[in-house]
Amino acid sequence: MMKPLWGIDLGGTKIEGVILKSVNDPEVILRKRIPTEQAKGYEHIISRIKTLLDQMAVEAGIQADKIGIGTPGTVDPLSGLHKNSNTTCLNGKHFHEDLQKALSLPVVMANDANCFALAEARMGVVNKEMPEANVVFGVIMGTGVGGGVVVNGKVLRGRQGISGEWGHNFLDESGGVAYTGRKGVVETILSGPALEKFYRSLTDENKSLKEIYQNYKEGKDEAAKKTMNRLTHFFWFGNFCGDQFA
Known part of the structure; x- marks a missing residue:
């Protein structure tokens, strides 16, 4: 029997969690959000993620055995440190490692724009309206501005882990x-x-x-x-x- 999927979207102003029925049946069991309160710092953000997951477990009546999380910024492929996040207190920290310790659970972490672009390419509007598309560019505009590129159904990360990011190109x-x-x-x-x-x-x-x-x-x-x-x-x-x- 396939287990429910737990996901977290970490934003600059809110943290949103979702539980889906299974990988083959993405029916939403529960969706919940709380404020990030990023001004209170790095450790507080980690505690807020834990708080949200605890609340979801109580409301859904089930426990997570693994968490997927989309974050602003990305984990540097060479150093393992978080970087390029507009939630600047995450930068330079072992965020992935620290979050796993705090939750006592395996955590799969990826850039939020990459997650969004991949979801739309495989399950969302692109898949429904343009299934023949080989290259998909996903745009996020929120507390920050980000982007992700999916080629032939796979995320294009690049050597620095920031392929597709367009929010820090000069505009005006x-x-x-x-x-x-x-x-x-x-x-x-x-x-x-x-x-x-x-x-x-x-x-x-x-x-x-x-x-x-x-x-x-x-x-x-x-x-x-x-x-x-x-x-x-x-x-x-x-x-x-x-x-x-x-």
Whole structure:
């Protein structure tokens, strides 16, 4: 009998967990999310993941024997250290190893954009709408901006483990400085926090992107309109003119 599959999506603002019935029957048994609270640091994030899994086990009435997790950034193939995460407290740490110790479970870890791209290529919209596609590029736009490439059904990781990442290519000077020190990269313009920052620069108001979008739909907030226009303009520009920034 096939066992349920447990998965975690670690984001900058939320941690979401899911339990699927089996690899051959991906019916959702339980889905749950809690805030990441990344400002409280590295050990706290690990404790939050454990808290979420404990809550899921109680609610589902079953225990995990293995966890799959998609993370911002990636494990460096040479050093084993986490790197390139916009949740910067993970960088330079043995995150994979430390998480396994904290959970007392085997953990399979991969970049979240790679996980997303692979899932869509094998099980999602690409598989349903374009099953003949040999190359799939998956885009993540959230707290950070990432990407993954799948070729012939397999993730293309690259020597440095960051193949497909596009969030730190230069896009426009107006984006300001990223955590890497580079100026005007995609993530400083198209990420959720970057768009919230842009709105705040126009209004001196702190609003979530969800609130900004709602104001935009209602058509009564000029700053919200400018913020969403900035998103659509630079998303189109970054994708269709990206060869200029290679």
